Every structure is written in C-alpha cells, then in structure tokens.
Amino acid sequence: xxxxxxxxxxxxxxxxxxxxxxxxxxxxxxxxxxxxxxxxxxxxxxxxxxxxxxxxxxxxxxxxxxxxxxxxxxxxxxxxxxxxxxxxxxxxxxxxxxxxxxxxxxxxxxxxxxxxxxxxxxxxxxxxxxxxxxxxxxxxxxxxxxxxxxxxxxxxxxxxxxxxxxxxxxxxxxxxxxxxxxxxxxxxxxxxxxxxxxxxxxxxxxxxxxxxxxxxxxxxxxxxxxxxxxxxxxxxxxxxxxxxxxxxxxxxxxxxx
Numbered sequence: 332x333x334x335x336x337x338x339x340x341x342x343x344x345x346x347x348x349x350x351x352x353x354x355x356x357x358x359x360x361x362x363x364x365x366x367x368x369x370x371x372x373x374x375x376x377x378x379x380x381x382x383x384x385x386x387x388x389x390x391x392x393x394x395x396x397x398x399x400x401x402x403x404x405x406x407x408x409x410x411x412x413x414x415x416x417x418x419x420x421x422x423x424x425x426x427x428x429x430x431x432x433x434x435x436x437x438x439x440x441x442x443x444x445x446x447x448x449x450x451x452x453x454x455x456x457x458x459x460x461x462x463x464x465x466x467x468x469x470x471x472x473x474x475x476x477x478x479x480x481x482x483x484x485x486x487x488x489x490x491x492x493x494x495x496x497x498x499x500x501x502x503x504x505x506x507x508x509x510x511x512x513x514x515x516x517x518x519x520x521x522x523x524x525x526x527x528x529x530x531x532x533x534x535x536x537x538x539x540x541x542x543x544x545x546x547x548x549x550x551x552x553x554x555x556x557x558x559x560x561x562x563x564x565x566x567x568x569x570x571x572x573x574x575x576x577x578x579x580x581x582x583x584x585x586x587x588x
Contacts, residue, residue, distance in 0.1 A: 362572030
C-alpha cells in the first residue's frame, strides 16, 4: 500500500511520539543531525530487505535516507566515557513494515567512529554498525555544517561520504507536509539476527526541524549498501537535536504500538 493514500496516516506517522519509555537500557542525544532523502524504485529497495519486512512507499516511491549526526550515549550505571560514547555517526536507511503491520526504520549501514560502540550495538540491537574515521564541522557564522566519513571496517573499506549543507529557516507550526512527517516521524526500528526480525521503540520529543540545502554531497555509502547511485537533489531536513530513550529489543513479528 502507498501510505500517502492511507486514511489513518496521522496515526501511523504522528509528529509526537505515541508512547513513553520510562525504563531504558540506553539514553542518547542525536545532535547536529541532517537527513537527506532520495526517491527509489520500490523493487530496488525491497530486494535488499530480509524476509518479513516490506518497504513502505510514499507517492509511489520508496525512500532511502543518508543521515549524519553527532551521537552521545548515556548508559545507566556506567561511568562517563566520553571518548567511547561521544562520536559522529552516519546511517543509510529506509522505511518498512513488519509482519504485524507496524512501521519502522531499517538500517542498511551505520558508520560510527567509536569501535566499542560499534561492537556493542551490533551485539545488542542487531544493526549493521561499521567503524569509520569521521568528523563534523559546524560553521556558525555561515550557518553551514559539514560531515566527513571514511570506513575502516568491515568492507567495503575506504567507502567515503562528504556532505555539507546550508541550514535554512525553522519549520513553522503546521508547515510540515505529509511527506516531511513520513520521513522524520519514526519511533521504531527493526533489526535482524539470522532469520529473526527484532524490533525496538525509541522515544524523543518532536523534532525541531529546519529547512536545508545541499552545498556538497559526494557520497559512497548509499552505493556501498547495494543501491544504484542516487540522482537528483535530495530532500533535506536539519535538526539541532533531540534526547532519546531506547526501548529493549524484542521479537518484531508480533509487536504493535
């Protein structure tokens, strides 16, 4: 089903998280975050998904995102370890439904500059983290932000991404379109352990969204995930950030909100 025609669209993609997570294994900040999204043919995306997940479409297209940002992780009961738990990250993602019909995010890859974080995330949330050299540079005077990444492990080693955007005006109340909400109002993620699909909820306050425009986008990560090279200008959203609480991962085939 093309969700742009769904009568319950606002219930499926609410701009405000529909639940709270009070007990969490992990708290995070996602700061200085940019979302770039391109249209793709649904069949090109579907063939890269595991059994049990179906790609969502909007306006006849699947959507693939490149999302670089600054990550801070706070694990309850652990001492602060800024070197390991404060790092840039970039993910390549799309949007799917599990067998329960619940929408969520599917990650094809997640670059991070902290090796301990990469190994821990692979073991717990079953998402494909990769170790990379990364940097973020925010020019406050020009109101631009630049992200650079070069993969160290696993292959394809050396895959690079260089993205720079100009940050525009903030979204005004009620300005976000259905497509904006479809791409940004995401409160669940899927993972996979062999044939088993896993599912976890994420809670954060509504995104403070800004418009953005691309200055440079020289990216190899989308292609490294198995896609054709994206074409055309992406849809760009920027956010200064949100605080996030993670739910515990569970089996994804039987869960609903």
